Amino acid sequence: MSNEALLIIDYTNDFVDDEGKLTVGKHGQVLVDYIVDLAEEFRQAGKWVILPTDLHQENNPYHPETKLFPPHNLKDTWGRDFYGKLNDWYNEHKDEEKVYMYDKTRYSAFAGTDLDLRLRERKVDTLHLVGVCTDICVLHTAISAYNLNYDVVVHEKGVAGLTQAGHDFALSHFKGSLGATVK
Template sequence: MKPAVIIIDMLYEFVKGRLKSPEAEKIIPVVKTIIEKARVKNIPVIYVADQHIPYDFELRIWGPHAMLNDLESRIIDELKPSSRDIVLYKRSYSGFRDTGLDNILKSMRVDTVILTGIHTHICVLHTAWDAFYHGYNIIVVKDAVAAFSKEDHEYALKYMEKIYGARIVDFKELMNILETEVEMQ
């Protein structure tokens, strides 16, 4: 397995702002530890972050959020990217749409994406959908993703497992996978 860790929308808007997940604060230490482990093992860490402009279609549903250059569109300080990490900006739910993510992953010969972040039932789900259609294996770390409600979270996890064949694991299981299944980077 040649994985990359994808950090989805761990932004002020979704962790502390108007569209925050009630569980967002709880997943920060888990996501942080995953990032640290990935860096030690030379596994790519890629952030995908909402940065909207006033004409984005999504704003019709959610109103203005994570607007380009606003504080709310910044990655939270606790998960600040390092100079080795990649940060991509998106204007839709999926981390793949118009971001170049697929080309980057293919150039690194990545075959598996490890998904973390917010919101399980929106941007994580749609990123998984695109990962599936681009031919990647998908791992979702269930205690490193969060949604608006427990019901939304559980529904999305079951959907990704059943429809996309995603491996739904907890943090401890992921640490074992990273030790036993990852090719040397």
């Protein structure tokens, strides 16, 4: 029997809201009910709900994304708050042991964090992924999870990319190159 965790990746205002600094827009906004319902399903089943969330410093000369993207997900800003109903859900449940936000500074939720250690301590072997961007942070997290021997499930109704082509590529890559379940 598997021990599962849900990772809600970067589902913040900066990535999803129309006013976000690096938004996927409407494609991401329509995911909110699915993501919140899935989070609640995992929470009620006593499973882990982890929210790996991008954290950046403005104009950081040492971070490669500074050259690639406008400043986004800056500490203590509206842009880093979770989008829509997810923000309400998180604020209602954030003090529960199995619900927590996780700071990350790279595309993969595993890069430069102790996420793998925490998951292994909790005997988690299957990761369910939702969030944005399908072809950036969700993809890199899935690749890291694959390389660390986790079973990966990507919820197609819970992910969106910056472009349709990138989104479609990532979904194909999850199945064809990572052996992930896409449902």
